[in-house]
Structures are given as structure tokens and as C-alpha cells.
Amino acid sequence: MSVADPHTEPRPTSASGKPLTSRGEATRARILEAAEHVFADLGYHEASIVKITERAGIGLGTFYLYFDGKQQVFEELVVDLNRRVRRSMSDAMAGATDRISAERAGFEGFFRFTAAHPALYRVVREAEFVSPATMRLHYTRIVEGYEAGLRAAQQAGDVDTALDPEVTAWALMGAGELIGMRYLLWDRGADGSAPAEMPASVIDDMARFIRNALAPRTTPEGQS
Structure with missing residues (x-):
């Protein structure tokens, strides 16, 4: 990411x-x-x-x-949450040496933030009705940088060049959001408490999925 x-x-x-x-x-x-x-x-x-x-x-x-008023503070909250979640992802990715490592680190940063701030989900969902333009801003700010990163990785040979960076960015962002919803927002312990972090096995499976989706394809010998 x-x-x-x-x-x-x-x-x-x-x-x-x-x-x-x-x-x-x-x-x-x-x-x-x-x-x-x-x-x-x-x-x-x-x-x-x-x-x-x-x-x-x-x-x-x-x-x-x-x-x-109330609408302005709500809209500013969406922008603030967006800035902070992107900072969490950006800081997590610092120092990654390859694209797959960067993707995993970015999602780990996203999951850490959403575990600590589950309000992100409800606030953004409500923005669809309260302030659609702000909801769209939230997603496009993430996707714009995501898409640019995928294009750079394609040029470096780290990502399959047959993939459309914009479609891929939206697809992976959507997957990360739903994985977070499933394992951080919906799961509850015996005492009703929410998980403090994303299970490592879920992150491992997601990283494997991303690697399989993004890795450059090699053409078998004898085929064009």
C-alpha cells in the first residue's frame, strides 16, 4: 500500500x-x-x-x-482521520525494500490505526449520507498515492505491467477495508471487547494474496 x-x-x-x-x-x-x-x-x-x-x-x-457547526466538525473529522490513517500507513512503509514488503507494511499500519480508531468505519460510512464529497475525498486521497506507487513499482519491474494501477488500487484498498471490518470491527472476545490488533495469520494470508495478485507474470517457454 x-x-x-x-x-x-x-x-x-x-x-x-x-x-x-x-x-x-x-x-x-x-x-x-x-x-x-x-x-x-x-x-x-x-x-x-x-x-x-x-x-x-x-x-x-x-x-x-x-x-x-456540527457538519463542519464532522467533515473535518473525516479529513483528520484520513490524514492520520495515511500517516500510520506511510510511517509503517518507511524502509521497505521491495513492493510486497511495502504492501504488507502499509496494511499493517492501516490495521493498527483502525484497531485503535474503529470510529473510522462508522464515520466514513455516515459521510456517504452526511457529506458525500468528503467521503469521496477520503477514498481518493488514499487511492491517488496508492496508484502512483503501483505505477512506480511497474516501472521498476516489481508489479505485473498488465494490471491497471487505478483498478488495482481500488481493489486492494477495498479488500483491506473489508478485512479490517471482518476481523477488527466485528470480532469480539468472550468479554465483548474488540481485538487489540489484527491476527498475524490474517496479515500473512493477505500478504500472500497480494503477492500472487501483483507479482510479474513470466511467459512459459515456447509461448508468446
């Missing part, structure tokens, strides 16, 4: 568009963290700004210094 570098994206601003101080960035991050829990627990329509500010430990006036 390859993603656009999230480290180079613009820093967040206040509701008025002014740059934030370090303290302002910390407050904004606390609001988004609270929103992550409230939207995940209650859903968009049942969530409220009051519940978000109560969880964040701030007043309503402070909230409006950073966001115009």
Missing part, C-alpha cells in the same frame, strides 16, 4: 481561517478527538455540539472559534 505523503499537507486553521498557535492546534485536536467518540457512539444525527464540548471539556464559545 502506498499513500500520498500526509506530512506535507497544510496545517489546520481557525474557523476564521487564521493560522493556529500550538495551543490552538492542541485545542482543535481535542475537539476532534471528542467528536470522534461522540459520532462513533451516537451517529451523526444523535450527536450534538453540546455533547462534543462536554467530552472535550470546553465551552461552546471555544468550539465556535474552530468550527462553524
